[in-house]
Amino acid sequence: MARFHPLPVAAVDRLTDDSVALTFTVPAELREEFRHAPGQHLALRRRTDGTEIRRTYSICSPAPAPGGDGPSTLRVGVRLVEGGAFSTYALKEVNLGDEIEVMTPAGRFTLDPAPGLYAAVVGGSGITPVLSIVSTLLAREPRARFCLIRGDRTAASTMFLEEVADLKDRYPERLQLVTVLSREEQQAGLPSGRLDRERLAELLPALLPVDQVAGWFLCGPFGLVEGAEKALRGLGVEKSRIHQEIFHVDSAVPAEAAPAPADSTVTARLDGRGGTWPVRDGESLLETVLRNRPDAPYACKGGVCGTCRAFLVSGEVRMDRNFALEAEETEAGYVLACQSHAVTEKVELDFDR
Known part of the structure; x- marks a missing residue:
């Protein structure tokens, strides 16, 4: 917990x-x-x-x-x-x-170090989790290689510039580093510009054997991550090999949907204890649980971080949006409590699974 x-x-x-x-x-x-x-x-x-x-x-x-x-x-x-x-x-x-x-730590945008070729496309602060992934992988697994493609506005705005350069110096044969600046020309390397879908579709096959990459890690603003995923899918990469974490999503008003059934309730198990509470009109299931269990896990409340992930034991819910759970997680029955609204009169969630 x-x-x-x-x-x-x-x-x-x-x-x-x-x-x-x-x-x-x-x-x-x-x-x-x-x-x-x-x-x-x-x-x-x-x-x-x-x-x-x-x-x-x-x-x-x-x-x-x-x-x-x-x-x-x-x-x-x-x-x-x-x-x-x-x-x-x-x-x-x-x-x-x-x-x-x-x-305490959370999140499933992770890599268990293993031999093979891995790659990441990151934008701006999206370098942060990938820095941990790359440094851990290369230190623990001598048979692993990594291709890091990062996009930033300018060199002066690039986070962890020295840390990434140190990794490149430490593992020159196993770390391939490609930097693209959108608002500044570089003396060497790729021309300036955004890393959009069209550019990545041309760039990635020129940099590495796309079909041999064991795992792709996409992190940063929604537009970059969405474009990179579409480029990879267009290049024949299986969805199971693409991992995403989105840092910035523009606020959007969810489409109107049918209100929750009258007298609907949510039963939640959290840290080994359960309870059942009425759902107020318009509130998410997380808000219902928080009114009664302030220790329920959450962070962003925007469907991005995944901290409030819970297993849907029974009932049906509607999620307004989901930028945190992988397809296999939703297929397995997991939902984001912050974005979930009751569709049936009774809903049961388990935060402990």
Whole structure:
């Protein structure tokens, strides 16, 4: 069960004018709880003026080896979002020694290190989880190779520029690095421009044997991830080999749908305990559960992070949108509680599966 713990800030490193890396110290007694797979994320929580703010940020540090100790530190990357309450706080107010409430790791945008060729297409802050994936894979598996294709606006706006360069120096034969800048010409390398579907459809086969890549990792804004997936599907890549994590989705008003049945209820199992509660008109199932179980897991409430994933035991729900669950997860019966609304009078969810 995901839980929050206050962790002290061990370092605040300025990456670019609009991004920082926060490093947290993990005390010995919590290191097992904060053991993470490469690519997972942390939800950070702050309470201000009586309001609780939660935001999710990917871990960029390598994952601990199986069987060894859990991590003594955790590092995340934060990019400033216009009007963003938490990102503004992270960039302008957080200092060394401050304590921030941090949820234990979550997320399924991960790679279990194994031999083979892997590749990623990332945009902007989408480099953050992939940095953890690449560094962990190449350190643990000498028979693995990785092709990293990243798009940024300018060199000055590129997060983790030095960290990626260090990885390239450390593994020159096993890490292929391709950088494309959309607003700045490079002295060498590819011409400037966006990494859209058409460009990727031409670029990817020229860079590597697309059909031999064991896993593709797409991360960043919705447009880039969507375009990269369509390009890969057009090149014959099976959907099961494409993994996605979206960082930015434009807000959209969901299409009107039939209201929930009158007197509908949700039964939820959470951390070994269950309960049944009435669903108020218009609220999501997560909102219903939170009114009665404030410890229910969530972060973004926008269908992006997947923290509120639950198994649909019985009943039917309507999800407004889903940018977090893979097709096999929804087919297996998982839903995002923050986006789910009751279609039947009785719905049962299990957050523990």
